[in-house]
Every structure is written in C-alpha cells, then in structure tokens.
Amino acid sequence: MRAYKGIVESGVVVLIGARLPEGTVVTVTVGEAELLRARITSVLKRPRKVRVRLKPVPGLVAQAVPAGGVGDAGE
Numbered sequence: 386m387r388a389y390k391g392i393v394e395s396g397v398v399v400l401i402g403a404r405l406p407e408g409t410v411v412t413v414t415v416g417e418a419e420l421l422r423a424r425i426t427s428v429l430k431r432p433r434k435v436r437v438r439l440k441p442v443p444g445l446v447a448q449a450v451p452a453g454g455v456g457d458a459g460e
Contacts, residue, residue, distance in 0.1 A: 389401070389402070389403040389411075390402070391403075391413075393423075398411075398413055
C-alpha cells in the first residue's frame with residue numbers, strides 16, 4: 386500500500402502527482418478535523434430552506450366548489 390496526497394474538487398477526489406491505471410481500487414482516509422470542518426462548511430454554504438405550513442380551513446373548500454360538484458351538467 387502507498388499513500389498519495391489529494392484534494393476534493395466538486396465532490397471528486399483528485400490525487401496530486403499520481404498516475405494510477407484505470408480500474409485501480411483506492412481507499413480514502415479522511416482525518417477527523419478535516420471531516421468536521423467540511424461538514425461545518427457545507428452547512429454554512431447550504432441555502433436556507435424556508436418552510437411555510439398552512440392549516441387548511443374547512444369553510445374555504447365548501448365555498449370554492451359548487452354544491453353539485455365540478456363540471457355540473459345542470460349548468
């Protein structure tokens with residue numbers, strides 16, 4: 386086994402100064418400090434999602450749909 390230095394770019398591990406043949410199986414080891422820093426950075430850069438929860442009001446449905454239903458033949 387041999388260690389190569391690398392960096393992650395756009396979610397892909399890029400090995401610096403290494404030429405490996407196609408199909409080579411590699412194992413990536415990430416230090417605890419780097420992993421924690423990466424998680425904190427991703428949380429801070431993530432766009433904040435705002436959720437709006439609306440409670441349905443039963444009276445609005447009865448007002449919106451005529452008594453005969455949608456597409457009533459009597460109209």
